[in-house]
Amino acid sequence: xxxxxxxxxxxxxxxxxxxxxxxxxxxxxxxxxxxxxxxxxxxxxxxxxxxxxxxxxxxxxxxxxxxxxxxxxxxxxxxxxxxxxxxxxxxxxxxxxxxxxxxxxxxxxxxxxxxxxxxxxxxxxxxxxxxxxxxxxxxxxxxxxxxxxxxxxxxxxxxxxxxxxxxxxxxxxxxxxxxxxxxxxxxxxxxxxxxxxxxxxxxxxxxxxxxxxxxxxxxxxxxxxxxxxxxxxxxxxxxxxxxxxxxxxxxxxxxxxxxxxxxxxxxxxxxxxxxxxxxxxxxxxxxxxxxxxxxxxxxxxxxxxxxxxxxxxxxxxxxxxxxxxxxxxxxxxxxxxxxxxxxxxxxxxxxxxxxxxxxxxxxxxxxxxxxxxxxxxxxxxxxxxxxxxxxxxxxxxxxxxxxxxxxxxxxxxxxxxxxxx
Numbered sequence: 208x209x210x211x212x213x214x215x216x217x218x219x220x221x222x223x224x225x226x227x228x229x230x231x232x233x234x235x236x237x238x239x240x241x242x243x244x245x246x247x248x249x250x251x252x253x254x255x256x257x258x259x260x261x262x263x264x265x266x267x268x269x270x271x272x273x274x275x276x277x278x279x280x281x282x283x284x285x286x287x288x289x290x291x292x293x294x295x296x297x298x299x300x301x302x303x304x305x306x307x308x309x310x311x312x313x314x315x316x317x318x319x320x321x322x323x324x325x326x327x328x329x330x331x332x333x334x335x336x337x338x339x340x341x342x343x344x345x346x347x348x349x350x351x352x353x354x355x356x357x358x359x360x361x362x363x364x365x366x367x368x369x370x371x372x373x374x375x376x377x378x379x380x381x382x383x384x385x386x387x388x389x390x391x392x393x394x395x396x397x398x399x400x401x402x403x404x405x406x407x408x409x410x411x412x413x414x415x416x417x418x419x420x421x422x423x424x425x426x427x428x429x430x431x432x433x434x435x436x437x438x439x440x441x442x443x444x445x446x447x448x449x450x451x452x453x454x455x456x457x458x459x460x461x462x463x464x465x466x467x468x469x470x471x472x473x474x475x476x477x478x479x480x481x482x483x484x485x486x487x488x489x490x491x492x493x494x495x496x497x498x499x500x501x502x503x504x505x506x507x508x509x510x511x512x513x514x515x516x517x518x519x520x521x522x523x524x525x526x527x528x529x530x531x532x533x534x535x536x537x538x539x540x541x542x543x544x545x546x547x548x549x550x551x552x553x554x555x556x557x558x559x560x561x562x563x564x565x566x567x568x569x570x571x572x573x574x575x576x577x578x579x580x581x582x583x584x585x586x587x588x589x590x591x592x593x594x595x596x597x598x599x600x601x602x603x604x605x606x607x608x609x610x611x612x613x614x615x616x617x618x619x620x621x622x623x624x625x626x627x628x
Contacts, residue, residue: 236251236253236254236281236609236610237251237281237282237283237333237609238250238251238279238280238281238607238608238609238614239280239281239282239332239333239334240280240330240332240333240390240392241278241280241330241332241390241433241479241605242278242433242479242523242565242605243565243607243608246392246435246436246479247481247482247525247526248523248525248564248565248566249525249565249566249567249568250565250566250567250608251609254567254608254609254610254611255567255611255627256566256567256569256570256572256582256608256626256627257582257611257626257627258593259582259593259594260580260582260593260594260595260596260626261594261596262596263596264580264596264597264598264622264624265624265625265626266622266623266624266625267304267612267623267624267625268305268306268622268623269306269620269621269622269623270301270306270308270620270621270622271619271620272288272290272299272616272619272620272621273290273291273292273297273326274290274291274324274325274326274618275288275289275290275291275296275324275325275326275327275328275604275616276324276326276327276328276388276603276604277289277290277326277327277328277329277330277331277604278330278604278605278606278607278616279604279605279606279607279614279615279616279621280330280331280332280333280607281303281333281607281609281614282333282335282352283303284302284303284304285300285301285302285303285309285333285352286300286301286302286303286607286614287299287300287301287331287333287338288301288331288616288621289326289327289329289330289331289340290326290327291317291325291326291327292313293317294316294317295313295314295315295316295317296313296314296315296316296317296326296327296340296342296343297311297312297313297314298311298312298314298331298338298340298350298355299311300338300352300355301621303609303614303623306621306623310354310355311355312350312355312357314340314342314346314348314350314357314360315340315342315344315346315348316342316344316346317342317343318342318343318344318386323385323386324603327340327342327343328343328386328387328388328431329341329342329343329387329388329389329390330390330433330605331390332390332391332392332393333352334393334415335352336351336352336353337349337350337351337352337358337415337416338350338352339391339393339398339415341387341390341391341400342387343386343387343388344364344371344386344387345362345363345364345369345371345382345383345387345402345403346360346361346362346363347360347361347362347363347391347400348360349398349415349416349418358416359417359418360418361413361418363387363402363403363404367402367404367406367408367411368404368405368406368408369383369402369403369404369408369429370383370405371383372384378473378474379428379474380403380428380450380474381403381428381429381430381431381450381473381474381475381476382401382403382428382429382430382431383403383428383429385431387429387431388431388432388433388477389401389429389430389431389432389433389434389447390433391434392433392434392435392436392445393415394412394436394443394445394458396414396415396416397412397413397414397415397421397458398412398413398414398415399411399412399413399434399436399445399458400412400413401429401430401432401434401447401449402429403427403428403429403449403450404423404426405426405428406426407423407424407425407426408423408424408426409424409425409426409427409428409429409449410423410424410425410427410445410447410454410456410461411423411424412424412458412461422460422461423461424456424461424462424463425449425454425456425461425463427449427450427451427452427454428449428450428451428474429449429450430447430448430449430450430474430475430476430477431475431476431477432447432448432449432476432477432478432479432480433447433479434446434447434479434480435447435479435480435481435482435487436458437482437487439455439464439482439485439487439501439506439508440485440501440502440503440504440505440506440507440508441501441503441504441505441506442457442464442504442505442506443457443458443459444456444457444458444464444506445457445458446480446482446487447480448469448476448477448478448480448489449476450474450476451468451469451470451471451474451476452466452467452468452469452470453466453467453469453480453487453489453497453499454466455487455506455508457506464505464506464507464508465499465501465506465507465508465509467497467499467508467509467510469489469491469494469497470493470494471491471492471493471494472492472493475491475492475493475520476489476491477491477492477520477521478490478491478519478521478522478523478524479523481523481524481525481526481531482526483526483529483545485500485501485502485508486498486499486500486511486545487499487500487508488524488526488531488545490517490518490519490524490535491518491519491520492518492519492520492536493518494513494515494518495513495514495515495516495517495518496513496514496517496518496519496543496548497510497512497513497514498510498511498512498513498545498548499511512547512548513548514543514548514549514550516550517535517541517543517548517550518535518536519533519534519535519536520536520560520561521560521561521603522534522535522561522562522563522564523564524541524543524564525564525565525566525571526545527566527568527585528587529544529545529546529587530542530543530544530545530551530585530587531543531545532564532566532571532583532585533562533564534557534558534561534562534564534573534575535553537555537559538555538556538557538558538559539553539554539555539557540553540554540555540556540557540562540573540583540590541553541554542587542590544587551587551588552588552589552590553590554590554592557573557575557581558575558576558577559576560576560603561575561576561603562574562575562576563602563604563605563606565605565606565608566585568585569584569585570582570583570584570585570593571583571584571585572608572613574598574599574602574605574606574615576601576602576603577600577601578597578598578599578600578601578602578615578617579595579596579597579598580595580596580597580598580613581594581595582594582595598613598615598624599615599616599617599620599622600617600618600619600620601617601618602615602616602617602618604616604617610627611625611626611627611628612624612625612626612627613626
């Protein structure tokens with residue numbers, strides 16, 4: 208069962224949270240969660256991408272890491288990474304400037320390599336004095352940053368009746384068959400997670416300090432997608448792809464505000480939804496790209512357009528102004544007009560399966576699956592490449608970016624690369 212944070216400390220941690228929020232606003236260079244400070248793959252406000260990459264990477268430090276696809280996260284001078292060591296998933300807290308390990312903590316059993324790679328897939332989540340981790344098998348834990356002490360945890364299989372699917376050839380489920388990949392999100396004093404229980408626990412909201420359940424919603428199975436919190440049609444919403452649909456949930460009570468069907472082969476919804484104003488855009492490997500849009504103050508959103516040809520398997524794109532940029536299937540990097548769903552341009556030469564894209568709003572930094580870094584201008588009219596540089600080995604992990612430095616993980620190492628002087 209959930210182990211609770213002591214009652215006497217709740218007020219203290221609430222005060223810490225308020226003070227921490229002030230610090231978070233002031234702190235430049237943080238990359239505390241999946242896809243950066245705002246979850247939209249934009250670097251921090253005071254960070255910039257380089258104007259050139261150079262011939263070889265300037266490596267400030269490099270360390271060995273265990274197996275895993277989860278992304279690097281950064282808060283102030285701390286860096287966290289999840290990896291496999293033996294039969295355990297391990298969180299390591301590291302000095303950002305030196306690569307020196309501060310502490311490591313085992314937080315659950317690892318998931319056997321099933322052909323998609325070994326090790327953790329869910330990115331850790333920094334939240335001031337706390338950090339949250341989630342195993343492939345669906346154990347969620349809240350740890351203290353100071354020393355790695357577990358403050359509370361819950362197991363989706365034991366506490367929410369999630370059925371783990373041992374036969375991987377069965378075409379049912381997603382996270383409960385191939386492992387949890389989506390990272391939860393903090394919303395004020397709450398932590399909202401795609402749990403994937405058919406027992407009124409598709410999405411669950413916890414008190415982030417104690418693990419107490421605040422509300423439970425829906426019966427949708429969990430996909431591999433990470434969620435988004437955005438205001439659509441006048442209401443703040445938790446938006447995510449489940450195994451079969453895109454949903455918008457009221458963050459205050461868990462009530463579903465709208466949904467749009469997104470069926471895929473093997474229930475493989477992976478992308479994090481991206482937003483611009485009242486628009487939400489997602490894509491899949493079989494359905495192509497869709498855009499839903501809200502209007503008024505009802506919180507409702509409906510389908511605005513769909514382009515079946517814009518298929519994306521794993522790589523979440525970015526939105527800059529009225530255009531979307533990202534890696535699509537068949538070796539393409541694409542630019543799409545988000546008003547119409549029209550493809551503006553495409554460029555080949557970015558690998559066959561995955562690429563991570565981050566931006567400062569003026570330039571794009573793309574890390575391909577074979578470890579090549581590409582710097583591109585954000586020109587909606589044509590592809591303009593600035594520079595390329597080999598920076599690491601094979602990688603499916605989203606890099607972190609802080610104060611002009613790129614923190615990139617491949618299958619064996621984690622390294623800090625200086626891109627800006």
